[in-house]
Amino acid sequence: MSSRPLYKITFLNHGKVYELYARRVGSSHLWGFNEIADLVFDLHDGLVVDPTEERLREEFGDTKVLHLPMQSIVRIEEVEKKGQSAIRDATTGEKVVTPFPMPAKPR
Template structure:
């Protein structure tokens, strides 16, 4: 069984959600069902992931406009995301100047 990761813009932020079901048959929306969240207990909590979980965890079905969708990935069920994005302190200092 595949898991789909959908990247989209929402409230000015880029969000990624994983789901078991994806439907592209609606003319203007991407339909996402059976959202998948990493429920493993962690010592360090990523605030952005925690905000996404709190916002969408109770949702059964999402309809995202095609214009907001950036990328859709199909992953094997056993694949894990091993890359964690982070900002270097040097980069954030350059942006402030």
């Protein structure tokens, strides 16, 4: 196991369940919030392998510290290695997949 702990944070956001990985989790100085910092994303230099991971990196890549309301957090787990980050539908639990943009048909 790494000397630095790794956490999997599962939380609700706009009707979807987000699963992110971070190195730091704690109480926020903002009352009723948890502080999530040092977010961990897979690094791919070339071809995008996982569009969900890319979407999360675009949304949270420049985030220094994420302050989440306590009531939005479903679970915080300390894990040994990073799994796949995900965005799931809150009611069905199915992964929300952003379809690959298809070129328009010529007329």
